[in-house]
Amino acid sequence: MFTNNKLSKAVRLAVAFGAASTAVFTGAVVAQEAEEAKEVERIEVTGSRIKRTDIETASPIQITSAEEIKAAGYTRIEDMLNSLPQIEASSTAFTANGTSGTATLDLRGIGANRTLVLVNGRRLQPGGLYSSSADVNQIPAALVERVEILTGGGSATYGADAVAGVVNFVMKDDFEGVELNAGYSGYQHKNDNSFIQSKMDAAGYDYETGNSGLDGKSKSLDLTVGGAFDGGKGHATAYASWRQVDEMLQKERDYASCALAAGTGNCGGSFTNAIPNFDIYPIFNGETDFNQNAFWTIEDNGGTTQFSEDVGVYNFAPVNHFMRPDDRFTLGSFVRYELNEHANVYTEVSYMNNRTIGQIAESGLFFEPFVFDADAAVFSDAQRDQLAAAFPGADQYSISIAKRNVEGGGRTANLEHNSFRIVTGMDGMINDTWSYDVSYQYGSASSSDAYKNDFYINYAGTRVGAAGEEECVGDCIPYKVFEFGGVTPEAAAQMAGAAIATGFTTQKVFNAFVTGETGWTVPGHSLPVAAVIGVEKRDVFFDRTVDTIYAEGALSGQGGPTLDLQGGYKVEEVFGELSVPLVEDVAVAENITLELGGRYSDYSTSGGENAFKTAIDWSVNSEWKLRASYNKxxxxxxxxxLFASQGLGLWSGSDPCAGDDPSLSQAECANTGVTAAQYGNITPSAASQYNQIAGGNPELTPEVGKTLTVGIVGNPFENFNFSIDYWNIELSDVISALDPEETITQCGKTGIAAYCSLVNRAPSGSLWLSDDGFVTATNQNLGNEHYRGIDLSMNYSMDVGPGTLSTSLLGSYNMKKFFDPLPGVDGTSYDCSGLISTKCFPQPEWRHTMSFNYTTGGDWTAGAKWRYFGAVEFDGTSRNVLIGDEIEGVSFFDVVGSYALTENVSVQLGVNNVFDREPPLVGSTLANTNTIAGYWDLLGRYVHMNVTARF
Known part of the structure; x- marks a missing residue:
């Protein structure tokens, strides 16, 4: 092993700005890391298994320190990371409808399943029942030393899934002493949005006003203990953490208290109303006449119930969770022991239990169709007369009932996850220049979902009095939908159904590699070629078991069956890397190093695949560095x-052939199965949800991503440094399902059978009123995607008064976010850069985080942060009066301060979103909560406090 002056310069340069902080809330973080780096001769950095003398690689790496995580005040690690410009919000605590209960990370918006999550350089297992991505709920924030984000392909080093990049959580496995952290936080907001309050006044809805007080409160407690043993041969770190988060409902914020209709800006709702609505068709001699129709509700007329055309909608928003309640407990340990000078054994053990509940609006009869005799006893005399007048001669009626079960309360998904992970291995020096590492890891996640208080549809026919059903007598309580106020809480309780699903996933990984210096040198360079060669074997298995109620789709609010899922795959791999020093001490290069890497993977499901990387690391001098890399x-x-059973579910969007003014012409809609009589008369879904058949495909092949990065790192003058990196990511053979709305549109415009065969309209023409209408959207290797942009990082510090003021800027300029789901088909591709739409998560062209920190090196520090989300234009086929042409840029400002009460005790106070900036409203078509969950600050001002005692 060696050091020399040139490499020491590289260390200073790399530490100073290649791994610049995203928010410099702690004084002298860069200087401290620089000093620590000088003391370490060889370290392993995310993106390569070759141990290096600096922490900068040819691929850009962004580092977030433990101090920054703590200063942000969040109890959930994903909330902190989602504030970085390179990460797009994925599954968060602000998701209730259809939540998996997990927390995932999504680099560049390319997909959480394309972002590889590591802990100490090793894979984190898949998260649970409904997600194959890693659940970062397993990560105890208080034990994170730093987070290294490699924003580029990493498959050559780590294997599959690192298409968008790698997020590596480096843990404090060498902790000394005892540390106890106690945290308390909550949200505060002034409900004074006059726009939406006027809309709710017009709709007759209730809402909160004035100061909310502190709500959505969170409490946390973290204990870390560590130290050496057996004369310093061994070291152990153990931790335990607890977190509790209170629920928040949408009704607690005025701007989310009703579902805003994008086209009008008014409060909308669901036709599945507390006072039932009915879609009625006559039946003559057993044949339903879909050309005759009445859409009615009921009203009380002097004690007698009659039908009415004054159809109402239900405001479902207030009941939904805005933020899910959460209880989490984690514990674990890191142990390392030196057997001799050539062998060290190590173990990592972690366990997590997480319980959360996702509540959404009440269930009910969602236009469930039943047949009623014309003289059925469930009708009042007035109703029979109205039906007879509207449909002369009909002997029966097909009636789709839309009744919100408000008497029974909201639906809740009660989710629990138990994750366990153990890593054991041995590493050490073979000789002075070569080392080895052999490890085996086992990770599992067991999870359960008890879905409660939904509407058990199998009882419905009897209780509503449909023709051919058993009579509701004895303990059976009729569900009197045709009687005004006829449904009682007791009747609703008998309709309450529950379904249970359990899941278990395992990931087993064997990894072994050797790394060191070969002794070969390129002529003219003093440093030898370094290499890695290794093997890996992974075994992934998943099993989901559901009860009969889930499997039959017997709960009306589920949108279709949830089916068993079982399957797995194995992969055997060989990988290698080379670091080849090419040039040193010439006019324009202090050092140039070529980095090469490759991996061959043999999958049990799809056969052989290869990945590779090529990179150049060019140190012009101690102040300037150029870098470039290309990855497959x-x-x-x-x-x-691969293996998900195909079944009925829901998709969000719009049917271009629904409504009184369809966006497709009559001839185009005819291609999708709409008759001339139905055109302009198909009722659109008020909830913007339609049926689809979705599921897996065992014939899928791997996706391929190609990533190019080119960057410059500079230190043009003292105390200032920057890095600029251009990145370009192209994906092919993308695994996805064809967007149902796009399927309908392409069928209408082209008439091509490949599209039209996927559109199956019910006899009424609807794609949502009954299970007979749906769009088929199963998984396929379909299209291509292309992402391109520039990342910028800058840091500057200067002396101000008795202390130092440090500033940093981390920004990302998005140039392209292009989707081509059907290559070669005109009009199907689109670019989401700078846009928001039903297809596009809001992707500003520019987004940044700018931080300021002041420290005296004494008892206190103070900091501020500016988080900016650039403007996005609206790109949609329908009008959105809430957005207009664009959403203007949004800024949020945070402040934080810390003070050392004693030598061992410190306190931190902070406020995020100081000015209580509300998120932009986009309406229910684009978001369930009227705004984008997990992206902009959702709940108002966030106040946090943390007390740390260390001994």
Whole structure:
């Protein structure tokens, strides 16, 4: 092993700005890391298994320190990371409808399943029942030393899934002493949005006003203990953490208290109303006449119930969770012991229990169709007369009932996850220049979902009095939908159904590699070629078991069956890397190093695949550095994509042939199965949800991603440094399902059978009023995607008064976010850069985080942060009066301060979103909560406090 002056310069340069902080809330973080780096001769950095003398690689790496995580005040690690410009919000605590209960990370918006999550350089297992991505709930924030984000392909080093990049959580496995952290936080907001309050006044809805007080409160407690043993041969770190988060409902914020209709800006709702609505068709001699129709509700007329055309909608928003309640407990340990000078054994053990509940609006009869005799006793005399007048001669009626079960309360998904992970291995020096590492890891996640208080549809026919059903007598309580106020809480309770699903996933990984210096040198360079060669074997298995109620789709609020899922795959791999020093001490290069890497993977499901990387690391001098890399990455289809049973579910969007003014012409809609009589008369879904048949495909092949990065790192003058990196990611053979709305549109415009065969309209023409209408959208290797942009990082510090003021800027300029789901088909591709739409998560062209920190090196520090989300234009086929042409840029400002009460005790106070900036409103078509969950600050001002005692 060696050091020399040139490499020491590289260390200073790399530490100073290649791994610049995203928010410099702690004084002298860069200087401290620089000093620590000088003391370490060889370290392993995310993106390579070759141990280096600096922490900068040819691929850009962004580092977030433990101090920054703590200063942000979040109890959930994903909330902190989602504030970085390179990460797009994925599954978060602000998701209730259809939540998996997990927390995932999504680099560049390319997909959480294309972002590889590591802990100490090793894979984190898939998260649970409904997600194949890693659940970062397993990560105890208080024990994170730093987070290293490699924003580029990493498959050559780590295997599949690192298409968008790698997020590596480096843990404090060498902790000394005892540390106890106690945290308390909550949200505060002034409900004074006059726009939406006027809309709710017009609709007659209730809402909160004035100061909310502190709500959505969170409490946390973290204990870390560590130290050496056996004369310093061994070291152990152990931790335990607890977190509790209170629920928040949408009704607690005025701007989310009703579902805003994008086209009008008014409060909308669901036709499945507390006072039932009915879609009625006559039946003559057993044949339903779909050309005759009445859409009615009921009203009370002097004690007698009659039908009415004054159809109402239900405001479902207030009941939904805005933020899910959460209880989490984690514990674990890191132990390392030196057997001799050539062998060290180590173990990592972690366990997590997480319980959360996702509540959404009440269930009910969602236009469930039943047949009623014309003289049925459930009708009042007035109703029979109205039906007879509207449909003369009909002997029966097909009536789709839309009744919100408000008497029974909201639906809740009660989710629990138990994750366990153990890593054991041995590493050490073979000789002075070569080392080895052999490890085996086992990770599992067991999870359960008890879905409660939904509407058990199998009882409905009897209780509503449909023709051919058993009579509701004895303990059976009729569900009197045709009687005004006829449904009682007791009747609702008998309709309450529950379904249970359990899941278990395992990931087993054997990894072994050797790394060191070969002794070969390129003529003219003093440093030898370094290499890695290794093997890896992974075994992934997933099993989801559901009860009969889930499997039959017997709960009306589920949108279709949830089916068993079982499957897995194995992969055997060989990988290698080379670091080849090429040039040193010439006019324009202090050092140039070529980095090469490759991996061959043999999948049990799809056969052989290869990945590779090529990179150049060019140190012009101690102040300037150039870098470039090219990667080929792969992502193998996960278990759900391969083996999920095909079944009925929901998709969000719009039917271009529904409504009184369809966006497609009559001839185009005819291609999708709409008759001339139905055109302009198909009722659109008020909830913007339609039926689809979705599921897996065992014939899928891996996706392929190719990533190019080119960057410059500079230190043009003292105390200032920057890095600029251009990145370009192209994906092919993308695994996805064809967007149902796009399928309908292409069928209408082209008439091509490949599209039209996927559109199956019910006899009424609807794609949502009954299970007979749906769009088929199963998984396929379909299209291409292309992402391109520039990342910028800058840091500057200067002396101000008795202390130092440090500033940093981390920004990302998005140039392209292009989707081509059907290559070669005109009009199907689109670019989401700078846009928001039903297809596009809001992707500003520019987004940044700018931080300021002041420290005296004494008892206190103070900091501020500016988080900016650039403007996005609206790109949609329908009008959105809430957005207009664009959403203007949004800024949020945070402040934080810390003070050392004693030598061992410190306190931190902070406020995020100081000015209580509300998120932009986009309406219910684009978001369930009227705004984008997990992206902009959702709940108002966030106040946090943390007390740390260390001994």
């Amino acid at each position: 990455a792969v992502r193998a289809p996960n278990v759900a994509e």
